[in-house]
Amino acid sequence: MYTYGILSTVLLSAGTLVAIVYLVKFIYSYWFNCLSNIPGPSPPSWWLGHLGILYRSPAGVIERQWYEKFGHTWRVKGICGKNILMTADPKIIQFVWQTSGYTFERVPINVQLAKLLTGPSILWAQHEDHKRHRSVMLPAFGTKESRALTPVFRTAAIKLCGVWKDRLAMAKSGCLVLNMPAEIARATLDAIGHAAFDYDFGAIEDKDNELANIFQNLFMTIRGLPSKRKIFAESFFTNYFPASLVQYMKYIPSKGIKHMNKSLEVSTKVAQDLVARKNERLIMGKEGRDVMSLLVKSNASEIEQTKLSDEEVYAQMNAMMVAGNETTSTTLTWTLWELARHPEIQAKLRAEIVQFSREAQEKGLSEIPVEDYEKMVYTTAVMKETIRFHTPIMMSTRVATRDAIIPLSKPIQTTDGQTITQIPVTKGTSVFASYAQYNRLPEIWGPDSYSYNPDRWLGMVEPSIKLGPYNNLGIFGAGIHACIGWRFAIIEYQTFLIQFINDFTFEMTEASSKVRRTRASVMLPLVEGEEDQGCQLPLLVKRNRN
Numbered sequence: 001m002y003t004y005g006i007l008s009t010v011l012l013s014a015g016t017l018v019a020i021v022y023l024v025k026f027i028y029s030y031w032f033n034c035l036s037n038i039p040g041p042s043p044p045s046w047w048l049g050h051l052g053i054l055y056r057s058p059a060g061v062i063e064r065q066w067y068e069k070f071g072h073t074w075r076v077k078g079i080c081g082k083n084i085l086m087t088a089d090p091k092i093i094q095f096v097w098q099t100s101g102y103t104f105e106r107v108p109i110n111v112q113l114a115k116l117l118t119g120p121s122i123l124w125a126q127h128e129d130h131k132r133h134r135s136v137m138l139p140a141f142g143t144k145e146s147r148a149l150t151p152v153f154r155t156a157a158i159k160l161c162g163v164w165k166d167r168l169a170m171a172k173s174g175c176l177v178l179n180m181p182a183e184i185a186r187a188t189l190d191a192i193g194h195a196a197f198d199y200d201f202g203a204i205e206d207k208d209n210e211l212a213n214i215f216q217n218l219f220m221t222i223r224g225l226p227s228k229r230k231i232f233a234e235s236f237f238t239n240y241f242p243a244s245l246v247q248y249m250k251y252i253p254s255k256g257i258k259h260m261n262k263s264l265e266v267s268t269k270v271a272q273d274l275v276a277r278k279n280e281r282l283i284m285g286k287e288g289r290d291v292m293s294l295l296v297k298s299n300a301s302e303i304e305q306t307k308l309s310d311e312e313v314y315a316q317m318n319a320m321m322v323a324g325n326e327t328t329s330t331t332l333t334w335t336l337w338e339l340a341r342h343p344e345i346q347a348k349l350r351a352e353i354v355q356f357s358r359e360a361q362e363k364g365l366s367e368i369p370v371e372d373y374e375k376m377v378y379t380t381a382v383m384k385e386t387i388r389f390h391t392p393i394m395m396s397t398r399v400a401t402r403d404a405i406i407p408l409s410k411p412i413q414t415t416d417g418q419t420i421t422q423i424p425v426t427k428g429t430s431v432f433a434s435y436a437q438y439n440r441l442p443e444i445w446g447p448d449s450y451s452y453n454p455d456r457w458l459g460m461v462e463p464s465i466k467l468g469p470y471n472n473l474g475i476f477g478a479g480i481h482a483c484i485g486w487r488f489a490i491i492e493y494q495t496f497l498i499q500f501i502n503d504f505t506f507e508m509t510e511a512s513s514k515v516r517r518t519r520a521s522v523m524l525p526l527v528e529g530e531e532d533q534g535c536q537l538p539l540l541v542k543r544n545r546n
């Protein structure tokens with residue numbers, strides 16, 4: 001009885017102490033934060049701040065409203081009144097993401113989710129670990145290496161088009177309605193399997209393929225339209241719990257976490273098998289050019305700076321599928337949607353593709369060579385315009401790992417009447433970049449930046465502030481965490497697009513005119529009124545008679 005009394009007193013005191021610490025933290029972050037004088041919208045709720053709107057509303061709409069009211073940079077609220085700096089300012093994005101190295105790192109929630117989903121991969125690694133992961137992986141993603149993969153992408157594209165042609169041949173009407181994201185994701189998974197791992201997932205033909213089914217709708221299942229409770233819990237755990245406890249998130253019995261656990265289990269099993277096979281080939285002196293061969297070779301290295309553990313090698317495979325599959329398949333999906341909405345753009349694109357194919361044939365080539373890809377001015381304009389307009393990863397987040405001073409491209413009028421050209425932030429301050437709004441800034445992309453117009457790229461003037469690896473678009477991130485697969489993605493994107501437009505014509509359906517752009521880490525299409533069906537964008541497909 002006496003022991004019980006002491007125990008309950010100790011527990012009560014510990015509980016009270018924890019509550020006081022949190023209370024002080026909340027009050028501090030609410031009232032005494034370095035961002036308190038930055039203007040911004042009033043939060044719809046204190047406990048969730050703007051996170052509910054940011055994660056649940058149609059993609060890009062609210063950011064535009066905030067930009068129009070507050071200018072390039074504004075303050076939003078996280079949970080329990082926490083101030084967050086939100087921006088579309090190229091100078092801030094350049095400073096935080098591109099030039100300040102590890103002064104700004106990924107936010108804890110994303111780091112933990114990346115670990116749950118992929119294991120100890122490059123998507124999770126930070127600081128020295130991250131440098132090591134990146135230096136091992138980068139050589140596999142150069143221009144030469146990515147270009148060398150063109151035949152692999154072409155094979156996957158031709159295979160998918162072959163399946164569609166067979167189905168069209170059976171269709172009495174001569175046309176088919178296909179749900180594009182589901183169709184294309186299988187082909188991009190096969191492409192990544194061959195290109196990155198020299199492995200055939202067989203996802204195009206095998207509808208029961210376990211890995212393909214897990215990766216189907218991955219982002220929608222784990223990040224799409226999260227409940228308010230989920231947003232609060234994730235943000236609370238990752239902001240106020242020590243990282244050592246956050247790893248236990250994997251035991252939360254939610255649908256999303258269960259899916260992540262399953263995905264990690266299945267893909268790690270496949271990765272282990274692949275690594276074992278690669279090791280055998282390496283021992284036999286047969287080296288591959290694919291990413292996995294490189295990782296396996298680094299695994300055997302004696303040099304600590306270029307060595308990955310077995311677990312890290314398996315995790316990189318998961319990372320590439322997570323980072324490289326749905327991003328590319330969704331980009332292709334949005335492109336076909338825009339082409340269906342704008343038949344005149346589709347016809348102009350097809351004319352260029354047919355012309356380049358003809359020229360290739362005249363040179364005795366069966367396909368347009370990758371060396372000609374950049375010469376396809378209109379095709380690349382359509383690609384750039386689509387990823388500008390339908391920014392696949394609409395928002396990126398960082399947290400300051402030490403105090404810093406952030407420069408602005410446009411001065412801000414603070415709530416206490418000062419005009420400032422830089423914002424001092426303390427360690428722990430979160431910064432959200434709206435890539436979606438940056439990609440629509442009229443001063444960079446022109447007065448019609450809110451409309452889809454590939455022609456803008458035919459006379460584009462370079463902006464003064466340079467950002468990211470691809471045409472100053474806020475697409476592939478920037479700096480230490482910039483996408484390593486961007487060349488891979490662009491060549492894959494163009495190869496698939498050429499094949500699709502050469503073989504088929506795409507038209508709108510009733511459902512595709514009700515498509516809503518939804519945030520789920522990657523921006524995904526949902527049909528209004530059919531949100532429970534997951535990612536959907538049904539288009540009418542007809543075969544071209546070239």
Ligand code: HEM
Nearest residue numbers: 320323324327328392393475476477481482483484485489
């Ligand atoms: C259209 C396709 C793609 C888009 C839009 C895209 C976008 C991005 C973005 C925005 C980032 C930076 C995230 C951040 O700032 O935290 C990123 C990182 C990354 N991407 Fe991509 N990506 C694409 C395709 C690919 C492909 C095909 C691969 C690999 C095969 C890939 C692998 C990665 C990896 C490993 C990282 C993490 C890099 C690091 O943290 O150092 N991505 N990607």
